Amino acid sequence: MSATVLGISTFVYLAAFILSLAAARSEGRGLSRAVWWAALTGIVLQSVGMALRWWESYQMGVGHAPLANFYESLVFFAWAVILLSLGAARAKASPILPFVLALAAGLMGYASFAPQVESGIKPLIPALKSNWLAIHVMTCFLGYASFVLATVVGSLGLRALEKGRDAAGLEDLFARYLSIGFIIFTIGIMTGSVWAFQAWGRYWGWDPKETWALITWLIYAAVIHERRRSGGLARRAVILALIGLASVLFTYIGVNYLPGLHSYL
Amino acid sequence: MGHLAAFWSSLKCTVILLLSLVLLCVAGTIIPQHTVTPVAGQGLSAWFLARLTPTDLYHSLWLACLAGLLCLNLVLCMRLRIRARKQHIPAPRFGDAGEISLGTDSQAMRARILRTAPRALRFQEKQEGSSILLFGDSEQVRRPAIFGLHASVLLIFVGMLMSAFGLDGHIELSEGQTAAQFVDAGGTIVALGFSVRCDRFRVTHYDNGMPKEYVSRLVFLENGAARAGGELRVNHPLVYQGLRFYQESYRGQLAAIITVTDGVHAWSARVREGDELAMDDGKLRFQVLKIGEDVMHMGPALKLAFDHASGPRNLWLFQEVDRIKEAVPDLFERAPSFNPSLIEPYTFALMELTPEYTTGIGVKRDPGAPIVAVGGILMLICLLIVFMVPSLKVWVRLEERAGATTFKAAASRSGKTEAFPAAWMARIRRAGGA
Numbered sequence: 001m002s003a004t005v006l007g008i009s010t011f012v013y014l015a016a017f018i019l020s021l022a023a024a025r026s027e028g029r030g031l032s033r034a035v036w037w038a039a040l041t042g043i044v045l046q047s048v049g050m051a052l053r054w055w056e057s058y059q060m061g062v063g064h065a066p067l068a069n070f071y072e073s074l075v076f077f078a079w080a081v082i083l084l085s086l087g088a089a090r091a092k093a094s095p096i097l098p099f100v101l102a103l104a105a106g107l108m109g110y111a112s113f114a115p116q117v118e119s120g121i122k123p124l125i126p127a128l129k130s131n132w133l134a135i136h137v138m139t140c141f142l143g144y145a146s147f148v149l150a151t152v153v154g155s156l157g158l159r160a161l162e163k164g165r166d167a168a169g170l171e172d173l174f175a176r177y178l179s180i181g182f183i184i185f186t187i188g189i190m191t192g193s194v195w196a197f198q199a200w201g202r203y204w205g206w207d208p209k210e211t212w213a214l215i216t217w218l219i220y221a222a223v224i225h226e227r228r229r230s231g232g233l234a235r236r237a238v239i240l241a242l243i244g245l246a247s248v249l250f251t252y253i254g255v256n257y258l259p260g261l262h263s264y265l
Numbered sequence: 266m267g268h269l270a271a272f273w274s275s276l277k278c279t280v281i282l283l284l285s286l287v288l289l290c291v292a293g294t295i296i297p298q299h300t301v302t303p304v305a306g307q308g309l310s311a312w313f314l315a316r317l318t319p320t321d322l323y324h325s326l327w328l329a330c331l332a333g334l335l336c337l338n339l340v341l342c343m344r345l346r347i348r349a350r351k352q353h354i355p356a357p358r359f360g361d362a363g364e365i366s367l368g369t370d371s372q373a374m375r376a377r378i379l380r381t382a383p384r385a386l387r388f389q390e391k392q393e394g395s396s397i398l399l400f401g402d403s404e405q406v407r408r409p410a411i412f413g414l415h416a417s418v419l420l421i422f423v424g425m426l427m428s429a430f431g432l433d434g435h436i437e438l439s440e441g442q443t444a445a446q447f448v449d450a451g452g453t454i455v456a457l458g459f460s461v462r463c464d465r466f467r468v469t470h471y472d473n474g475m476p477k478e479y480v481s482r483l484v485f486l487e488n489g490a491a492r493a494g495g496e497l498r499v500n501h502p503l504v505y506q507g508l509r510f511y512q513e514s515y516r517g518q519l520a521a522i523i524t525v526t527d528g529v530h531a532w533s534a535r536v537r538e539g540d541e542l543a544m545d546d547g548k549l550r551f552q553v554l555k556i557g558e559d560v561m562h563m564g565p566a567l568k569l570a571f572d573h574a575s576g577p578r579n580l581w582l583f584q585e586v587d588r589i590k591e592a593v594p595d596l597f598e599r600a601p602s603f604n605p606s607l608i609e610p611y612t613f614a615l616m617e618l619t620p621e622y623t624t625g626i627g628v629k630r631d632p633g634a635p636i637v638a639v640g641g642i643l644m645l646i647c648l649l650i651v652f653m654v655p656s657l658k659v660w661v662r663l664e665e666r667a668g669a670t671t672f673k674a675a676a677s678r679s680g681k682t683e684a685f686p687a688a689w690m691a692r693i694r695r696a697g698g699a
Contacts (some may be wrong), residue, residue, distance in 0.1 A: 125476065179652035223278050
């Protein structure tokens, strides 16, 4: 049941993405509003799908939040990106919607259709049976999502500035997404450290996933300092944010090909 | 010197150091890492060489130097922030802001402005002839938070440094076994100062065979008397005498109960692979080389090794040797090592095999962890203040003129001039009934 609902939400995101491309060429606001509502429908459906999956896990006797494997993390990542973009998109940055909808549809599609992504509900290994699992994974992925949005908004804003257009709204959003992402991702790293201390007796072990999370954190710390140094939406800050985005992707996916304690995510 | 100090306290320097740390960490995940321990007695140069190796970057002087330089940068930035507290009111940015007359006296107006101001603003006041200049600045709230944020990084570094003086060891215990020492990460055996006994180990599995939970029942003993105990689970450590015990791993193995007789006396023992045993007052000595549930498709068996006067000898001890011999009557002639009476005058028998687990327990002490925790909490609080409190500056000039007070206001957010906050203006008007 949950798979069906999540599948429908994938197609809603895809439809919203196509609609957003049409909206980008249209003069009126009607289509833009339709895109926003379509995205909202998608995330509501996705939330229902995730809740159903959680419920189904309890029916199977292995009950846990749907945040415990690669499939579930892809679904949550898509959800986080849409959630964080919707509020901003309605206010002032509808140009980001085509990007986030494409990303969400891509993540959901990859989760649902890629043969190497195991979508079944699996029981938890003893190390993952902790209340820290949900808060750690949620904060990390909300942080990733915020960093992705900061980079998209920053790139769009820089492009607008270079074309001589007003980018004050995008500049403001760039700062907000950076701030939100940095706070949430810091909480993500901290909760991971507390959990590691509880599970293995050490808060930091230079595991590749930990190290790459630190790399991402350091890069976005550099973005924040560079933004302050250059006084706003400067080219250098945006380039650093793009490097940060590559680091987010490597922290999430690339690092799984290195041996370590997080290879299940 | 001034240029040097300016560089080390600059944001440019911060960005360069952060990116240098990034490069070092990236290298650490690409180059296979292993802990390099300098060999004692080889001098300072050997120590330096060991600490410069790219295969142990996380314990290297490279990382220590970068962290040290970042600390220097942080300390210099903090010093700047302490000095910045003594700043004067910056020049107002009124630009073309219009004047508003609100019809009350300037002191009442001043009180109204301060009462309705955003909570993050701290005000300074200056009399300029007949007018009052109010300057509100959220930096006075944000500045200590930025200071605290940088201090938190220093605290975390100090905590991590102290963690290096902690203990990190491992104990393996079978059910019923007691240990008074552990093996540390460098392979050294360290005394616990007390004993720990595993009374019971239990592992449960899901239907698909995955381990669901594993639990060790531990008892801590001093001078043979139990002092404390509890169930040790993954994610649920036990603490005793300042040491933290973690359920790390487990290993399944087979144990066997064997009996030995010389026709007069009989001995019995529970044995595991690798055990070395002595019986009959040391006259009989042997080692258990192997325990199998189905050896050579003939059922449960042990392989024992003896140091015999005629040279080393092995004995295959099958549980069902009588049944095998029925099928192969000349078994002992064809394979003498299958004969339970091979080592005269003793006769061996395998009574039963039982599965047995060895629990892997981590033993840790980390004096730096509480400091890192304090640093983390401080960092989080300061981050929230720094990012959630906007960098807002406001200037308000109040002037009494012909029985009315004129109000002129300007604001800047993150260094950029912007309109005076409309919501605040509405509050000022409401507070005066205007």
